[in-house]
Amino acid sequence: MFSTKDKENHSKRRRIIADRYANSNVMREGSLHGLQERSENFMKKCSELPDQEMDVYVWLLYEDIMREVSFGGNLAKRLLGLYSPALGMIINSGIFGKPSGAPLSEKLVLNGVKKGGVADFTLVSRLQEGKFGLGPIDIASECMDHMIAGIETTGDALCFLMWQISQPGYEKIQERLRAEFNENQGVSFEQLPYLEAVVKEGLRRFPSIPMSFPRCVPVGGRNIDGYWLPEGTVVSCQPYSMHRMDETAFPDPEAFDPERWLEEEGLAERNRLFFAFSNGGRACIGRHLATAEMKILLRDIYSKYRTLPAESMTADMSVDDQIFTSRPKDQKCLLKFVAWE
């Protein structure tokens, strides 16, 4: 789907897949169970830390297969190959280091597809429906792209967010999260306004893909904001600017302030400008899944622990621009997990 430039074919493929990523499907017991299990593994790891310290950058992208996919910077490279084939070919040729194919993950996905017997709510089961006429390579390639699109983005967003709220001066955010969790035990993570505000502010301030989402001006050209753009012109828009430019909607835009999402006044405009998942026909299809994953993990962590930067943490956490995606510059984020008293 990612690489389908033609609008009609793209929409066709997207229509096949869309229901698997609908919030109603994400909120099904089977999908939630998988997310909860992932969070429980993370919590188990937290409870076993000998010195309470964890490199959350690594653990948010954990499991060997995930690491292989993510650490190779594959999303950035694949997108680069798609958006700028000439530049992509040079970068992926190995001139800038070992090319990072993902043979292990590719094999795993392909074998999984061939084996069959997958749960009925999954993407694979949908793609395997005979009426779509898709072969195993096509299905595996679609799944592989979704894996890559989902892991790095969600992991990086969580990592930046947790680092931010672990800084001195931000303890109140953690305390307020904990209070909301305590007061709402048994309530769905979807119904927690402060958690929603924290996640949204994290994605506003640290969008996993801060850079341009290119689009082609359609046949006939278009007039945009008084400028005539001939058909085929590549235009783009990026979350980095959308989340900062309008200081009426986002006063003090560099400040990390979840409260701004709780104010009724101007909320519709803030939501309109929120661009971390893009908008329109090519917007992130995994938005509900990513949000659910982030919320479940944050709820589990901050119900039990407060986090602060580990004493030995000297790595550079500034945002490293990976052409399309972003990640912490030194790819390391050591946090200390201290159980609440």
Ligand code: HEM
């Ligand atoms: C915080 C996490 C995430 C962020 C910030 C994010 C962001 C984005 C953005 C901005 C796009 C549009 C790119 C463009 O317009 O060119 C996109 C597309 C996409 N995302 Fe996500 N994403 C996240 C998580 C996920 C997850 C968990 C999945 C699935 C497992 C996923 C699957 C996809 C797919 C398949 C597309 C292509 C959609 C299409 O071409 O129609 N994403 N994502």
